[in-house]
Amino acid sequence: MTRPxxxxxxxxxxxxxxxxxxxGARLAVAIPLAAAGMPAPAQPPLAxxxxxxxxxxxxxxxxxxxxxxxxxxxxxxxxxxxxxTAGFSTWRTxxxxxxxxxxxxxxxxxxxxxxxxxxxxxRHRLVLHGLVERALQFDVERLLRYPMVSxxxxxxxxxxxxxxxxxxxAMDVNAQELFGEVSCSEWTGVPLALLMREAGVKPTASWVVxxxxxxxxxxxxxxxxxxxxxxxxxxxxxxxxLRPSQGYPMRLFVPGWEGNVSVKWxxxxxxxxQPAYTKDExxxxxxxxxxxxxxxxxxxxxxxxxxxxxxxxxxLPEPNGFYELGGLAWSGHGRIVRVEVSADAGRSWADAxxxxxxxxxxxxxxxxxxxxxxxxxxxxxRATDEHGRTQPTRATWKKRYxxxxxxxxxxxxxxxxxxDGRVENxxx
Amino acid sequence: MTRPxxxxxxxxxxxxxxxxxxxGARLAVAIPLAAAGMPAPAQPPLAxxxxxxxxxxxxxxxxxxxxxxxxxxxxxxxxxxxxxTAGFSTWRTxxxxxxxxxxxxxxxxxxxxxxxxxxxxxRHRLVLHGLVERALQFDVERLLRYPMVSxxxxxxxxxxxxxxxxxxxAMDVNAQELFGEVSCSEWTGVPLALLMREAGVKPTASWVVxxxxxxxxxxxxxxxxxxxxxxxxxxxxxxxxLRPSQGYPMRLFVPGWEGNVSVKWxxxxxxxxQPAYTKDExxxxxxxxxxxxxxxxxxxxxxxxxxxxxxxxxxLPEPNGFYELGGLAWSGHGRIVRVEVSADAGRSWADAxxxxxxxxxxxxxxxxxxxxxxxxxxxxxRATDEHGRTQPTRATWKKRYxxxxxxxxxxxxxxxxxxDGRVENxxx
Numbered sequence: 001m002t003r004p005x006x007x008x009x010x011x012x013x014x015x016x017x018x019x020x021x022x023x024g025a026r027l028a029v030a031i032p033l034a035a036a037g038m039p040a041p042a043q044p045p046l047a048x049x050x051x052x053x054x055x056x057x058x059x060x061x062x063x064x065x066x067x068x069x070x071x072x073x074x075x076x077x078x079x080x081x082x083x084x085t086a087g088f089s090t091w092r093t094x095x096x097x098x099x100x101x102x103x104x105x106x107x108x109x110x111x112x113x114x115x116x117x118x119x120x121x122x123r124h125r126l127v128l129h130g131l132v133e134r135a136l137q138f139d140v141e142r143l144l145r146y147p148m149v150s151x152x153x154x155x156x157x158x159x160x161x162x163x164x165x166x167x168x169x170a171m172d173v174n175a176q177e178l179f180g181e182v183s184c185s186e187w188t189g190v191p192l193a194l195l196m197r198e199a200g201v202k203p204t205a206s207w208v209v210x211x212x213x214x215x216x217x218x219x220x221x222x223x224x225x226x227x228x229x230x231x232x233x234x235x236x237x238x239x240x241x242l243r244p245s246q247g248y249p250m251r252l253f254v255p256g257w258e259g260n261v262s263v264k265w266x267x268x269x270x271x272x273x274q275p276a277y278t279k280d281e282x283x284x285x286x287x288x289x290x291x292x293x294x295x296x297x298x299x300x301x302x303x304x305x306x307x308x309x310x311x312x313x314x315x316l317p318e319p320n321g322f323y324e325l326g327g328l329a330w331s332g333h334g335r336i337v338r339v340e341v342s343a344d345a346g347r348s349w350a351d352a353x354x355x356x357x358x359x360x361x362x363x364x365x366x367x368x369x370x371x372x373x374x375x376x377x378x379x380x381x382r383a384t385d386e387h388g389r390t391q392p393t394r395a396t397w398k399k400r401y402x403x404x405x406x407x408x409x410x411x412x413x414x415x416x417x418x419x420d421g422r423v424e425n426x427x428x
Numbered sequence: 429m430t431r432p433x434x435x436x437x438x439x440x441x442x443x444x445x446x447x448x449x450x451x452g453a454r455l456a457v458a459i460p461l462a463a464a465g466m467p468a469p470a471q472p473p474l475a476x477x478x479x480x481x482x483x484x485x486x487x488x489x490x491x492x493x494x495x496x497x498x499x500x501x502x503x504x505x506x507x508x509x510x511x512x513t514a515g516f517s518t519w520r521t522x523x524x525x526x527x528x529x530x531x532x533x534x535x536x537x538x539x540x541x542x543x544x545x546x547x548x549x550x551r552h553r554l555v556l557h558g559l560v561e562r563a564l565q566f567d568v569e570r571l572l573r574y575p576m577v578s579x580x581x582x583x584x585x586x587x588x589x590x591x592x593x594x595x596x597x598a599m600d601v602n603a604q605e606l607f608g609e610v611s612c613s614e615w616t617g618v619p620l621a622l623l624m625r626e627a628g629v630k631p632t633a634s635w636v637v638x639x640x641x642x643x644x645x646x647x648x649x650x651x652x653x654x655x656x657x658x659x660x661x662x663x664x665x666x667x668x669x670l671r672p673s674q675g676y677p678m679r680l681f682v683p684g685w686e687g688n689v690s691v692k693w694x695x696x697x698x699x700x701x702q703p704a705y706t707k708d709e710x711x712x713x714x715x716x717x718x719x720x721x722x723x724x725x726x727x728x729x730x731x732x733x734x735x736x737x738x739x740x741x742x743x744l745p746e747p748n749g750f751y752e753l754g755g756l757a758w759s760g761h762g763r764i765v766r767v768e769v770s771a772d773a774g775r776s777w778a779d780a781x782x783x784x785x786x787x788x789x790x791x792x793x794x795x796x797x798x799x800x801x802x803x804x805x806x807x808x809x810r811a812t813d814e815h816g817r818t819q820p821t822r823a824t825w826k827k828r829y830x831x832x833x834x835x836x837x838x839x840x841x842x843x844x845x846x847x848d849g850r851v852e853n854x855x856x
Contacts, residue, residue, distance in 0.1 A: 026626050029570050033555065033563035051551055056643045057515045058543025061673050063503035064495070065519075065534045068676045070549050071669050075491035087485045091493075097668070099616040100578035104668040105532060106493040115486025121498050123479055127461065135461035141745070142457050147752045150528035150783055150793060188527040198454050215484045238666065240525070240532040241499050245489050248496045317569070324575045355578055357785050365578060 006369075009350035012343025012377050014325075015369040017353050027322045067106075076107055077176055087114040087216065090157070091245070092180025095328065096311045101152065101355075101363035103183035105238045110245045111157050111181065113280070114216035117265055121249040124213065126233065130271035133200025140235075140249050143190060149232060150188040151255065153361045154330045156301050157181035158258035158285060162406035164394065164413070170425045175311035178425060179413075182304075182330070184363035186239065187253050189232035196228065196271075205271035209278070210252050213267035220261045220285075221275035222254065226299070230255050233266060256332030256361040257299040258407070260285055288402040301332035302410035303391055305339055305366070305383035316421035319374030325352075326367040331385035336364040338384040343370060345378035345414070345428055352381070360386075372417070378428050379415045394427055434797075437778035440771025440805050442753075443797040445781050455750045495534075504535055505604055515542040515644065518585070519673070520608025523756065524739045529580065529783075529791035531611035533666045538673045539585050539609065541708070542644035545693055549677040552641065554661065558699035561628025568663075568677050571618060577660060578616040579683065581789045582758045584729050585609035586686035586713060590834035592822065592841070598853045603739035606853060607841075610732075610758070612791035614667065615681050617660035624656065624699075633699035637706070638680050641695035648689045648713075649703035650682065654727070658683050661694060684760030684789040685727040686835070688713055716830040729760035730838035731819055733767055733794070733811035744849035747802030753780075754795040759813035764792040766812040771798060773806035773842070773856055780809070788814075800845070806856050807843045822855055 007019040067074070076091040091110040093103055103109075121140045129135040160181035163171050171178075205224055212218040222231075234242060234253040242248045247264030254262045260280065275281070275297070287295040307327035310316055316323065325343075329336045335358050340349040352366035366381070384390040394411040414428035435447040495502070504519040519538040521531055531537075549568045557563040588609035591599050599606075633652055640646040650659075662670060662681040670676045675692030682690045688708065703709070703725070715723040735755035738744055744751065753771075757764045763786050768777040780794035794809070812818040822839040842856035 027574065027622075028626075029573050030564040030566045030623075030626060031570070033557065033565050051548070051641070053545040053547050054641055054643055054645065058540065058545040058642055061504075061506070061517065061519050061538055061540060061544050063506070063519075065504070065536065065538075065671050065673045067492070067668060068549075068670075068672050070676075074668060076489075076493070078489070078491070089489065091489050091491075099576060099664040100614045100667050102530060102614040102667045104666050106534075107668060108493065110489055110493075112486065112489060116489050117481040117486040119481050120479070121496075129461065136458040137461050138458045142459070145457050145745075145749075145751060146455065147795060147797065148527060148754075186528045186530040194455075195458075198456075198458060213479070213482055214486055215482055217482065236527040238532050239528050239530045240495060240502060240535060242496075243493050244496050245493045248498075317573075321573075323573060326576075357787065359785065367575065369575065 006371055009368065010342065010344070011348040013371040013373055014341060014343045014350045015371055017369060020369050029322055074107070076109065077180065088112065089115070090181060092176050093183045094176045095179055095182070096175040096308050096314065098308065101184050101365055102238065103185055105185065105240070105243055108183040108185060108237070108246060109157065109181045111259065113218045114214040116244055117214045119213060119249060119265060124249050124267065126250060126267055128195060128199040128269045128271070131202040131205035131273065132271055133202065136199045143233065143250065144235065146190040146194060148188050148190055148235070150186055152184065152186045152359050153255045154182055154184040154363050155259050155262060156330070158260065158301070158407040161409045164411070164425070165406040165409035166404065170427045172313065172424050174313040175306060175308055178312065179306050185237045187232065187234045188236035189234035189253060192227040192231045192233065195233065196224070201271050204273050207272045207275050209270045209272060209276045210261070210263040210266060211268040212263045213265040218263060218280065219276060219278040220263055220281055221278065222261055224271065226254060226257070256301060258285065258301055261299060285407065287407050288405050290400055290402055292402070298408060302408060303331040303333070303383050303385045303389045304410040305329035305381040305391065306413045307341070307379055307381050307415060310417070310423045311415055312423055312425045314423045316372060316417065316423065319372065319421065321372055323370045323372060324367050325370045325379065326365065327381055329364045329366055329381070329383035330362065331383070331389065332361060333385055333387050333389055334360045335386045336383055337386050339366040340382045341368050342380045343377055346380055349382070374419065376419045377417050378426060379417060380412055380428060382412050434799055437796065438770065438776040440776070441799040441801055442769060442771045442778045443799055445797060448797050457750055502535070504537065505608065516540065517543070518609060520604050521611045522604045523607055523610070524603040524736050524742065526736065529612050529793055530666065531613055533613065533668070533671055536611040536613060536674060537585065537609045539687065541646045542642040544672055545642045547641060547677060547693060552677050552695065554678060554695055556623060556627040556697050556699070559630040559633035559701065560699055561630065564627045571661065571678065572663065574618040574622060576616050576618055576663070578614055580612065580614045580787050581683045582610055582612040582791050583687050583690060584758070586688065586729070586835040589837045592839070592853070593834040593837035594832065598855045600741065600852050602741040603734060603736055606740065607734045613665045615660065615662045616664035617662035617681060620655040620659045620661065623661065624652070629699050632701050635700045635703050637698045637700060637704045638689070638691040638694060639696040640691045641693040646691060646708065647704060647706040648691055648709055649706065650689055652699065654682060654685070684729060686713065686729055689727060713835065715835050716833050718828055718830055720830070726836060730836060731759040731761070731811050731813045731817045732838040733757035733809045733819065734841045735769070735807055735809050735843060738845070738851045739843055740851055740853045742851045744800060744845065744851065747800065747849065749800055751798045751800055752795050753798045753807065754793065755809055757792045757794055757809070757811035758790065759811070759817065760789060761813055761815050761817060763788045763814045764811055765814050767794040768810045769796050770808040771805055774808055777810070802847065804847045805845050806854060807845060808840055808856060810840050
């Protein structure tokens with residue numbers, strides 16, 4: 001195939017995007033009909049040989065639509081952490097199969113501490129009490145009458161990508177396994193600021209203890225300043241009522257902060273003047289540092305990115321072929337303003353295109369065109385947010401934490417591309 | 429309950445939003461715990477009397493999550509237009525149960541001309557031919573390698589709200605029945621501009637005929653200028669591959685234009701120098717005007733809005749109560765810049781708050797606080813887009829079209845609120 005030379009953006013075959021779009025260069029991934037043994041230009045080439053679905057009336061649709069049965073492998077994958085804790089389970093999003101920034105609700109990740117409770121919404125109550133002027137109780141119907149806001153925002157488990165934090169050698173796993181504890185949806189609910197005003201929260205109430213109605217009552221302490229800032233009691237996800245897996249009939253949603261503080265099945269907010277030091281916040285969600293000190297209440301999720309196509313355990317079908325490299329970036333602190341990509345193991349970097357709207361504390365999709373020359377190489381991405389925060393290398397991240405620490409890992413991710421097209425997780 | 433007076437934005441109880449938020453006024457919809465027979469401030473009021481789901485370990489989640497069984501009434505509703513045309517069916521979105529701007533994919537409306545084909549993606553092909561330098565064929569895998577874009581955009585059937593166009597008296601139906609042929613999703617796919625460059629579409633190709641692979645081959649003619657502007661071959665909806673109901677494995681997506689031109693199960697694009705005048709574009713989707721002339725190729729959807737809460741056949745639970753009025757606005761021409769709401773049958777209007785981001789050719793959510801005085805009244809909304817286009821009254825719209833015309837109806841919608849709280853469709 002003849003192809004004009006494409007302007008380079010960096011080493012390893014990265015292509016300068018604007019020049020590329022203006023160049024009129026063909027990507028030559030499609031099959032010319034002439035090569036497929038058909039005359040071109042042609043009459044409808046399928047007319048003489050139509051598949052059976054073009055010859056019959058189609059079937060009935062359904063009241064609640066579902067995915068194609070041909071996409072049955074695109075599901076959440078589960079892990080039960082340890083024997084004796086069957087209530088603790090993680091359900092990971094297939095982010096390698098996703099495009100855009102919205103995660104379909106049926107594929108949104110979940111981590112359950114005590115299994116999935118079956119709550120009757122007619123009997124569920126939310127109570128605000130403690131350091132308040134008026135302790136209040138809301139049933140679902142009354143809460144639905146309050147003013148609501150909607151925002152597209154990510155949610156990430158503090159333990160996402162733990163395998164790369166802990167494993168001495170890079171495990172050969174896919175993006176879902178490594179990065180599947182992060183998703184992004186449109187969340188709609190009642191601002192906490194409004195409910196707190198209604199209850200008359202006292203100035204001495206610097207903390208709140210949020211509790212879920214799951215068996216075991218998952219509890220977390222949060223500073224009230226964050227609740228006043230941008231937290232909501234979420235009632236809807238992607239336009240429909242929350243699903244059981246996301247806390248039906250209501251959850252706390254705390255933008256940009258580690259997922260476990262967005263307490264699902266929320267039934268109680270107790271305003272206090274100090275944290276409760278609950279089991280989970282003193283144990284699982286405290287970070288042990290390299291010098292032995294413990295970091296508590298490490299809420300905000302760091303700047304992070306991952307190339308999702310191609311990614312671990314995928315296969316590039318064609319050497320010397322054109323590919324669009326793409327992935328996701330996010331920051332618990334605000335907007336993503338830059339994603340750099342390297343196709344030569346970090347020797348040179350090029351700015352990827354950010355697909356708008358780039359929303360705060362939301363996924364941002366990035367892409368860059370790539371002409372693979374068929375040689376082994378390493379792909380990497382590095383995101384920067386509006387506050388200038390960026391991603392550390394794995395070595396830098398490891399220096400700060402104890403060897404067995406795994407929460408809040410957000411180092412630059414590297415994928416090794418082998419000559420045969422296999423893509424593999426690697427520590428660059 | 430004591431309550432400070434709330435600043436009015438217009439007649440009928442509409443409240444000025446900023447003053448209201450700054451006022452510290454309580455909405456008093458929640459139940460004070462003291463009134464509920466519990467001491468306040470209190471220890472966890474549910475501690476002594478926990479529901480059964482707080483006393484046991486929860487159940488297992490599922491690989492592909494679904495809605496709560498308690499929300500089983502929130503589904504698409506179907507209509508089969510006429511006996512003998514069983515292949516034609518409509519599936520309407522429950523927009524009265526939606527918040528935010530994203531429609532969950534399982535609830536996205538659909539109109540099928542020939543039923544739902546069961547397509548094997550491995551055997552599906554997209555062909556570009558006709559007035560091109562190189563006729564091209566794409567299988568799904570190759571098309572997935574092309575650069576893609578994502579956009580949140582609405583899709584609306586040209587016949588949405590037909591009942592209010594045609595029926596001499598206002599039918600007492602809900603918002604789903606009247607307005608359910610519009611939805612909004614994040615659509616991801618390959619820009620037509622890229623595929624057209626690849627095929628070398630000739631300058632004489634001013635039209636394209638798009639054909640679906642359904643039995644019956646739904647066909648529409650479109651100007652190539654629109655395809656070059658912003659149309660895509662959509663492969664993903666809300667982060668996952670298109671569902672069968674939306675054209676799996678691929679559909680044309682033509683932003684802002686009547687839904688039937690976004691041809692589902694797309695398998696052929698023939699570039700031509702004139703429209704094909706296919707069955708549907710000469711019949712169902714041509715508009716008969718009041719003077720007997722026929723308007724063909726009336727593609728763009730007009731500016732439109734509807735209050736979804738409260739809306740038809742709902743019941744306001746409390747006279748003299750606080751409510752947030754809210755709804756959706758959209759325009760096939762661009763962004764929504766203003767939505768006015770009236771709570772006194774159009775005598776006075778107040779600007780509703782628009783919830784950002786306000787994206788072009790997408791749903792925009794609007795809200796305004798409302799203190800209902802318990803008297804019968806009429807609620808209305810009127811949207812304006814960035815080009816200054818706005819909504820006509822029903823009478824103005826009717827003047828332009830023949831009595832039996834029903835496509836492209838986008839007049840101001842009115843809901844009558846009765847003294848007993850019932851909400852009913854009305855022609856104001």
